[in-house]
Amino acid sequence: MKKLLDIISEVFADTFASCGYDKKYGKVTISNRPDLCEFQCNGAMAAAKEYKKAPFLIADEIVAKLTEDAACDMFEKVEMVKPGFINLSLSQHYLASYVNEMSQDETLGFTPSGEPKKIVIDYGGPNVAKPLHVGHLRSAVIGESLKRIHRFAGDTVIGDVHLGDWGLQMGLIIEELHCQKPDLVYFDESYTGEYPSEAPFTISELEQIYPAASAKSKEDPEFKEKAHTATLKLQEGYAPYRALWQHILNVSVTDLKKNYEKLNVSFDVWKGESDADPYIPDMIQMFVDSGVAHESQGALVIDVEEETDTKTIPPCIVRKSDGAALYATSDLATIIQREQDYKPDEIIYVADNRQEMHFNQVFRVAKKTNLCPNTKLTFQGFGTMNGKDGKPFKTRDGGVMRLETLIQSIHDAVYARIMENRTVSEEEARTVAEIVGLSALKYGDLSNQASKDYIFDIDRFASFEGNTGPYILYTLVRIKSILEKYTASHGEATFSHTVNTKQTATEKTLMIELTKFNATIQAAYDELAPHKICAYIYDLSNAFNKFYHENNILGESDPEKQQGFIALLQITKNVLETSIDLLGFSAPDRM
RNA sequence: GCCCCCAUAGCUCAAUAGGACAGAGCGCCGCCCUCCUAAGGCGGUAGUCCCCGUUCGAAUCGGGGUGGGGGCACCA
Numbered sequence: 001m002k003k004l005l006d007i008i009s010e011v012f013a014d015t016f017a018s019c020g021y022d023k024k025y026g027k028v029t030i031s032n033r034p035d036l037c038e039f040q041c042n043g044a045m046a047a048a049k050e051y052k053k054a055p056f057l058i059a060d061e062i063v064a065k066l067t068e069d070a071a072c073d074m075f076e077k078v079e080m081v082k083p084g085f086i087n088l089s090l091s092q093h094y095l096a097s098y099v100n101e102m103s104q105d106e107t108l109g110f111t112p113s114g115e116p117k118k119i120v121i122d123y124g125g126p127n128v129a130k131p132l133h134v135g136h137l138r139s140a141v142i143g144e145s146l147k148r149i150h151r152f153a154g155d156t157v158i159g160d161v162h163l164g165d166w167g168l169q170m171g172l173i174i175e176e177l178h179c180q181k182p183d184l185v186y187f188d189e190s191y192t193g194e195y196p197s198e199a200p201f202t203i204s205e206l207e208q209i210y211p212a213a214s215a216k217s218k219e220d221p222e223f224k225e226k227a228h229t230a231t232l233k234l235q236e237g238y239a240p241y242r243a244l245w246q247h248i249l250n251v252s253v254t255d256l257k258k259n260y261e262k263l264n265v266s267f268d269v270w271k272g273e274s275d276a277d278p279y280i281p282d283m284i285q286m287f288v289d290s291g292v293a294h295e296s297q298g299a300l301v302i303d304v305e306e307e308t309d310t311k312t313i314p315p316c317i318v319r320k321s322d323g324a325a326l327y328a329t330s331d332l333a334t335i336i337q338r339e340q341d342y343k344p345d346e347i348i349y350v351a352d353n354r355q356e357m358h359f360n361q362v363f364r365v366a367k368k369t370n371l372c373p374n375t376k377l378t379f380q381g382f383g384t385m386n387g388k389d390g391k392p393f394k395t396r397d398g399g400v401m402r403l404e405t406l407i408q409s410i411h412d413a414v415y416a417r418i419m420e421n422r423t424v425s426e427e428e429a430r431t432v433a434e435i436v437g438l439s440a441l442k443y444g445d446l447s448n449q450a451s452k453d454y455i456f457d458i459d460r461f462a463s464f465e466g467n468t469g470p471y472i473l474y475t476l477v478r479i480k481s482i483l484e485k486y487t488a489s490h491g492e493a494t495f496s497h498t499v500n501t502k503q504t505a506t507e508k509t510l511m512i513e514l515t516k517f518n519a520t521i522q523a524a525y526d527e528l529a530p531h532k533i534c535a536y537i538y539d540l541s542n543a544f545n546k547f548y549h550e551n552n553i554l555g556e557s558d559p560e561k562q563q564g565f566i567a568l569l570q571i572t573k574n575v576l577e578t579s580i581d582l583l584g585f586s587a588p589d590r591m
Numbered sequence: 592g593c594c595c596c597c598a599u600a601g602c603u604c605a606a607u608a609g610g611a612c613a614g615a616g617c618g619c620c621g622c623c624c625u626c627c628u629a630a631g632g633c634g635g636u637a638g639u640c641c642c643c644g645u646u647c648g649a650a651u652c653g654g655g656g657u658g659g660g661g662g663c664a665c666c667a
Contacts, residue, residue: 311594
């Protein structure tokens with residue numbers, strides 16, 4: 001479905017053209033003065049520059065032309081104001097027909113502007129054997145939303161968790177296991193049998209093994225050396241270590257999946273750095289053969305400076321002086337792997353802002369060496385999650401908070417709020433608290449621009465008042481409740497109503513708000529900006545609540561008018577539900 | 592030292608092409624529940640870090656400052 005603003009803009013563009021002006025000045029926008037009008041066109045003022053003519057004269061011409069044209073039944077009002085604004089109000093029957101059409105559409109009137117693409121979204125980046133902490137939250141929450149928005153727009157999306165499952169950390173764990181459980185068959189070099197299918201450790205053991213190993217390696221050079229050797233053996237394919245590594249991976253991934261599930265975050269593929277490893281030798285060889293790479297201080301590097309740079313961007317190191325691969329190597333090899341496996345049109349990396357230069361380097365190397373000539377590489381950085389003091393979010397004692405702990409505290413806060421003045425069973429309150437808590441957490445994060453730092457304030461996010469997830473859910477629950485009551489007395493078959501062609505003020509405002517859905521989703525899609533969806537559903541919820549207060553829906557005596565109300569509630573519910581799904585959470589039936 | 596990002600009401604965030612009077616929420620002060628969930632609605636309070644410039648018009652663009660965060664090759 002065409003966006004309402006585009007339809008109106010076309011009418012205006014034609015009018016500008018027929019008056020002898022460039023079509024481009026016909027652009028119509030949402031009014032920023034709702035007290036004066038619903039939509040506005042400022043083109044006359046922009047055109048005044050080009051045509052050296054007073055803006056109000058141009059605007060007058062346009063208004064006059066528009067008023068005599070038939071298209072004018074679209075509008076209730078078209079008028080010129082002061083310097084050269086053209087103010088519009090939409091006619092009620094036109095608005096109603098637009099909303100009705102929208103409600104019949106599977107995607108609620110949203111038709112993506114471009115061709116469907118294939119996209120890989122790289123979000124997550126957890127390390128195996130380490131619990132998720134708050135630093136993983138934003139990547140997961142933002143990435144998940146972007147994935148859903150792209151899918152809604154018809155794109156094929158592959159969400160990849162991109163595990164940190166390779167490198168020295170694995171050697172450290174293996175070596176520490178060696179110390180703690182030397183009798184395991186994996187450490188018996190004479191062992192020739194099958195390796196057990198059961199992992200020789202639990203997730204909680206694993207979680208304590210890594211920090212122990214990491215600490216030990218800092219104090220004990222001999223241990224570090226052994227870990228290094230173990231890493232090397234693993235990477236060379238030494239069977240017992242490979243078997244052990246597989247166990248570490250399995251145990252860890254099972255646990256990670258469980259935790260991501262709590263966040264309503266899921267990945268299509270669980271690939272990791274290890275999957276890129278096989279591509280590294282050939283890639284390095286290609287870098288050398290093609291002459292783009294050169295040696296510098298013992299390392300193999302590729303220059304990525306460009307003439308237009310305002311800042312110096314250092315060469316990208318693709319091989320350390322000891323011959324080992326590093327972060328950039330792995331990311332480059334991953335691009336090759338993705339090209340081979342998926343041939344994506346675009347790869348979007350959702351990562352901390354601090355990694356911007358790293359990705360900049362990687363992207364430039366990839367383009368320079370033709371790893372992915374037809375693939376757009378996008379870095380979507382996100383800011384730091386700070387505590388109320390404005391400094392990076394920490395636990396009371398200054399440590400890194402586990403994600404589980406954070407989620408639990410949100411649940412508790414919401415649970416307490418529900419129990420405060422409700423008499424639902426404790427059990428129901430628990431279930432509802434999880435759903436509502438997730439909305440608090442995700443909405444709190446996503447309502448901010450991704451690239452900016454934000455302050456994580458659990459009390460504010462979990463509040464049921466103001467611009468919060470729970471407030472949105474509350475509005476949705478209220479609509480559901482009314483529809484349920486209506487259905488109980490009128491039966492299911494009554495849901496084919498259409499919205500009213502004569503509207504009260506708040507009813508019309510609500511409808512206009514609904515028409516903005518497709519443009520909002522388009523903007524969120526184009527700009528990778530879930531916060532625009534948050535802002536939209538907050539406005540929509542407010543519009544609904546005002547309508548709700550002005551009109552008694554179930555008590556309406558005119559059955560036709562009431563049916564119109566019900567239709568309006570239906571579509572409002574659909575838009576809200578669809579929107580929160582794009583953000584990655586859902587609503588309970590009651591709260 | 593060099594470079595990048597950020598700066599909007601007491602606090603947390605918006606602002607769709609450079610457009611009209613910079614919008615919300617929290618907080619604070621009033622008013623509204625015999626009525627579909629008052630978890631709400633209505634009204635009041637208060638702001639673009641500073642200076643200069645471009646423009647009919649600047650939070651937005653340019654120049655200069657101040658303050659905060661971050662990055663500057665073998666960590667990820």
